Amino acid sequence: MQRFARDDLFDLAHSLLTGGGLDPEKARVVADLLIRTDELGVTTHGISMVSYYLPELASGRMTSDGRHEVVTDRGATQVWDGNYLPGHWVMTHALDAAMARARDTGIAAIAIRRSHHIGCLSTLTRIAALQGQICYIATSDPSGQWVAPYGGVEPLLTPNPWAIGYPGGDHPVLIDTCASITTVSKVREHINSGTQFAHPWMLDAEGNATTDPNVVNATPKGSILPVGGMDHGHKGFAMSLMVEMLTQGLSGHGRVEAPDRWGANVFLQVMDPAAFAGAGAFEAQVDHLNAACRDSTPVPGRGPVRIPGDRAASAMAAAETQGIALPDEVLTRIRNCAQTAGLGFPAALA
Amino acid sequence: MQRFARDDLFDLAHSLLTGGGLDPEKARVVADLLIRTDELGVTTHGISMVSYYLPELASGRMTSDGRHEVVTDRGATQVWDGNYLPGHWVMTHALDAAMARARDTGIAAIAIRRSHHIGCLSTLTRIAALQGQICYIATSDPSGQWVAPYGGVEPLLTPNPWAIGYPGGDHPVLIDTCASITTVSKVREHINSGTQFAHPWMLDAEGNATTDPNVVNATPKGSILPVGGMDHGHKGFAMSLMVEMLTQGLSGHGRVEAPDRWGANVFLQVMDPAAFAGAGAFEAQVDHLNAACRDSTPVPGRGPVRIPGDRAASAMAAAETQGIALPDEVLTRIRNCAQTAGLGFPAALA
Incomplete structure (x- = not known):
């Protein structure tokens, strides 16, 4: 380091x-x-x-x-074609558009087909949260198959990350998670370093839970378990279906077209708390709950309860004074x- | 039966x-x-x-x-005060309002404070899904404390159910889940029948996972584990914070006011696929993925993979011919x- x-x-x-x-x-x-x-x-x-x-x-x-194409525009809703442009660039423009509309209508959403990889979701949601907005992003890659439906053994879904960022006192709350227990990056890390997962987060092709990341390279292929794993993985599977629906159903492009290249389908939604009960009322509720969680008694042997975004805020503060x-x-x-x-x-x- | x-x-x-x-x-x-x-x-x-x-x-x-009160109205977004009226009645009106607006603007949301219990979420989302709409509902009860934040031992949150229903071929997809592994109803069922959970889905006040539902009546109180349990419960905790934010932050009423009566805060969102890439394109993607999941190889010894809503459709068909x-x-x-x-x-x- x-x-x-x-x-x-x-x-x-x-x-x-x-x-x-x-x-x-x-x-x-x-x-x-x-x-x-x-x-x-x-x-x-x-x-x-x-x-x-x-x-x-x-x-x-x-x-x-070049530029993305606006396929449909109904004001508060749009569909974009990202033309496989760099996802960070596409998302910067999409955030600007969705935030501008949400300030007007209170809520706005853009479904994007054929972007390239959009990177870290909370880096993006944080931009809107710092401007007082609630920002939800979900993404899937219709060319990828890493996660099996709950009860099945064939990988059919991507991990399907989703994130939501919103104002939260000193720094934004940055939830950034996915519908599978772990991610493709983590699987690759374990394969590269020759290590096993600490918990049985993978599924082999025979339907057995395992800590072995190499099942994804076996024939037939194993998969990453959905959130909830063997005993309540129907919850992660449901989340995964929702992300595929939002990103591929609403954008009108996805597994039907069976793209064979790395890409990102995206669903972006921005809401303005001022259009609901007001920014002050919003932050009062969020701050109250966050404080109650942070102040609660930790499980013995663990550190204090953290709110999503706390670790990012510490890392950012350290980077500012000591470098990245x-x-x-x-x-x-x-x-x-x-x-x-x-x-x-x-x-x-x- | x-x-x-x-x-x-x-x-x-x-x-x-x-x-x-x-x-x-x-x-x-x-x-x-x-x-x-x-x-x-x-x-x-x-x-x-x-x-x-x-x-x-x-x-x-x-x-x-009496009636609910419309607290704010910005067209695509509203805040309602439910005045502790029966939640089914409040939600019927909210669904009508949100669907009418979504057909116009493509997307609409209503945050509701102080409804009474709204019942089964997928019964409600199904109403919109049968009319071609995507309907998301999340609910919390700011008077309830059943789920501890991940890493903590004090119950501070409700199970925080959320559901999404959308058109899906023969019958709607009806995702209806929550941010905790199990529900208060299930805990009560196990306590009443003197049985344990099949998996360690509870947390005692010392921070140990357990199958014993009675920990919720101990002093100090135990809790229900968030989705993901002991090893990836940060995912369920994140979901729970999101539901509290949507239902209490946006409605401007919640744990700050510390109500001591049974109630429901609600976030309802409706989207019209026709305002995105079109209803046909939407259903094509959804049907394709659902078929791939249903047709995939099941884990040995299990039945076919089910899509959320399949069981409800079978129950409904049986009720129609044989009674409820x-x-x-x-x-x-x-x-x-x-x-x-x-x-x-x-x-x-x-």
């Missing part, structure tokens, strides 16, 4: 992306959000993503220039990208 | 409720939805609820006459109510 200056990491990410062919303005938006993600402590989805995006740019599977911390795995990956591109690597902070 | 004619059960519920002082038109709406809930096979929330509502009517804690099935526990409870009220009890179907 080493710490770096924000500007240095931004410059590196920006140079790598423009070097990979991405239009400089889009590269600016993507690099800024990737570094913000590292600042929030979600280093699986920060600058390290550049190493996955560069081959996509090189092959043309991530579109390097990157783990060795990320450093190795990005050093390789820099070397391939003939770029220098920034010096770590003392 | 015995089966009864719909009209007979409706007449009994209606007579019990009007006898309890409820305005006849409200009793008609409540009785109809309770019997519909039994028809859908959710007998914990059907006619048996009358036995809980009668004492509430008698004490005036369920309001027997009520379990003995419900019959005992309702027979007692009828006897106390001096009403006859309908004959079971042969």
Whole structure:
């Protein structure tokens, strides 16, 4: 683990992306959000993503220039086609559009088909929450099959992340979760490091729960268990169906078209508390409950109860004073990208 | 288990409720939805609820006459005060209002404070789904404390049910779940029958997972575990915070006011697929995924994968041809109510 200056990491990410062919303005938006993600402590989805995006740019599977298309617009609802543009860029525009409309109508939603990967959801919801809005984002990739329906053994669904951010006193509440117990990134981490999960969060192709991440590479393929696992996984499966419906049903594109490329379907919704009982009343209820939870007696041997977003706020505060911390795995990956591109690597902070 | 004619059960519920002082038109709406809930096979929330509502009517804690108040109205968003009126009646009006607005603006939401109990959520979402709409309902009771925040031992939250219904081919998809693993009704059932849960879904006041439902009556009180339990309960806790925020934050009433009576705060949202990529495109994606799930290979020894709403559709079909099935526990409870009220009890179907 080493710490770096924000500007240095931004410059590196920006140079790598423009070097990979991405239009400089889009590269600016993507690099800024990737570094913000590292600042929030979600280093699986920060600058390290550049190493996955560069081959996509090189092959043309991530579109390097142009704009999304507005397919339908009814004011408070829209459908966009993201044209496989970088998801951070698409989402920045979608957030602006949805927030502007929600301030007018109180609520607004955009369903997006064919974006490329949108990165860390809470980095995005946080933008709206800092402006007083409630922001919900769900995403699926109709080309991916990692999670089996509850009661079945064939992976048919993606982990289907969803997040909601909203104002919450000192810093926003940032819920960022998914419909499966664990994620594809975590599965890859365990496979790469040769380790097992601490709990039986995987399902082999015979329908047995297991801690072994390698079942996803077996023939026939195993899968990631839905939230709730073997005994109440119908709850995670239900969440997963909801995310597929919101992201693919509403955008009118998905598993029917069976895309074979990495992509992101997105459902974005913004609500303005001022259009309901008011921002003050909203924050009073949220702050009251958050305080009660934080002040409650912890399970023996554990630290205090945390509200989602508390850890991100601490990471952000540390990054501001000490620089951005990157783990060795990320450093190795990005050093390789820099070397391939003939770029220098920034010096770590003392 | 015995089966009864719909009209007979409706007449009994209606007579019990009007006898309890409820305005006849409200009793008609409540009785109809309770019997519909039994028809859908959710007998914990059907006619048996009358036995809980009668004492509430008698004490005036369920309001027997009058209307809800519209607190704010911005077109696509509203806040209502339910004045502790019967929740089925309040929700019937809220559904009508939200569906009418969603057909215009594509999306509409109503946050409701101080309703009384709204019953089975999927009975309500189904109404909108049968009309082609996507309907999300979440509810909390700010007077209740049954679920501890993840990492804590003090119950601070309600199970916080949420449901989403949407068109899905032969019958609607009816997701109806909550943020805790199990429900207060199930805990009461196990306590009454002297049985343990099959899995450790409870938490004692020392922070140990247990199958014992009686921990909720211990001093200090135990609690129901959030979805995900001991190893990934942060996911259920996040869901729970979201439901409290939507239902109490947006309605501007909740745990800050610390009500000491049974009530329901509600968040209702309706979306019209026609305002997005169109009803046809929506159903194509939903039907495709549902078929893939239903057709997938089941875990050995289990039946086929079910989509939420499949069981309700079977129960409804059986009720239509054979009458409505009520379990003995419900019959005992309702027979007692009828006897106390001096009403006859309908004959079971042969």
